[in-house]
Amino acid sequence: MPLFVHHPPRALSPFVSAAHGYHVPASASGVHRGLPSRHLTLVLDLHEPLRVAGLESSVAAHGVVGGLHTRPALIDASRPQEGVQYGLTPLGARTLLGLPAGELFDQVLDLGQLFGCAATLLVERLRGTPVWAERFALLDEALLRRLGDRTAELPSEVTEAWRVIFDGDGRARVDSLAAHVGWSRRHLSERFRVATGFTPKQAARVARFEAARRLLASPARHPLAEVAALCGFADQPHLAREWRALAGCSVGQWVLDELPFVQDEAAEEPSGSPA
Template sequence: MTMAGFRVRDLDALRMVPHPAVTLLLEFGAGSPVVDCGAGRQQRGSIVAGPGIGTGGGVRARGENVECVQVRLSPVIARAVLAASPADLDGAVVSLEDLWGRDASRIRDRLGDVSSWRDRFTLTDALLARRHEAGPPPVDAEVAWAWRRITGSRGRVRIDELAAEVGWSRKRLWSRFRSQLGLPPKHAAKLVRFDHAVHCLAAGRGAARVAADAGYADQSHLHRDVMAFTGTTPATVADEPFLAVDPLAWPSRGKP
């Protein structure tokens, strides 16, 4: 789990770049962020989004006087924390109130009562830890292991090999992985590889080098993948502010 804090006076159509995690935005400020989900759909206030949200470049956040804590949860633990499977999100942006009811308002009030980001992170960590302990059973050990292999290899692993390593058929791995983590294993590997590549681009590395290091066939392959996930080019996505909260892209900066 990672956390970052945002305080933005004027948030103007910030593109949400897909990420291989379940994302929570816990707002507590005077304003209220709005997430435009495409096709005229919107969500206001605190939200939850499944892995890969924003694929295609169609999800943007906006608002005035926005203050929030962003939490990125591994899909492996998200089910216990949310009391809902990432698969139930079905790639959509969901209001936190729809999942947690009045607890969402209580969290908002408690975050607003503390004055420092350090205290907000500590409070958020404790709240989510309690939910995790009280939540439903974890995912299958084989699914968790496959996820760790995918993330550990930065997406450079064959699904046939994963299935063989856990002693399952490819079909069984696909079914269990998809139902418990919210996306098929092959797509998860592509998303993890993309995430690593795009943060390397944001860190200022050249596209040709990034393509080679991330395991793409060539620079054109990287270009197609970035376009598919973000709707824009590698050169453009490298300057996306949404990537600036990650230490991989900005190792010299702390949490904002």
């Protein structure tokens, strides 16, 4: 899959965690699984409206926003696709989209619901621009305008808990996280959910899943039992159950259907911070 990695301007770095352009043929399976991760997503598809289902809501639009989720988003891949995808941090959701990330959990929305007619104009400008660098520049410019005088921040305790969870690949226990940031477990869980969309326990599940996904996508072919041990799962059956719950298929089926996409994405390391 041709993948064009982009590094947005420094002013967007607290809000945009990854950015790339893509050009992909139709998939033989007809479906691409959008897997749970630490990133919210902003996608502008320039061929046909992007059709996404499988979450609490569904959408068909050229501009799509997706919140954090703990099950696969099912993307219609029966036709060629070309577009731009930005990963957003939870702070990016509040600042650039105008909504707390908690309100976007398990949701997928038409970008027009958030940007109004500016979403249609942006898609049209991108479609009329064949050069990738210029496409990225147009989207960066649109997002920089969204900054304006907005000031948004997450509680420092949430930011620290997020860092510990993802830097540690989900190994930190919620009780120890709460003690680390000086909050009760209940208070941390609620404030964390509102700010990010995940509870700390859900974030830890996704962090372990991301760690396993990175190992499976690496050139070294790790046995599943080794992947499970290295990524904090109790054993290989635990990894298999979690994978099916989060990815909607077995590890073997995912490797067969999706691994080329993930190997391309591995060029861009994710950020450990929600801000």
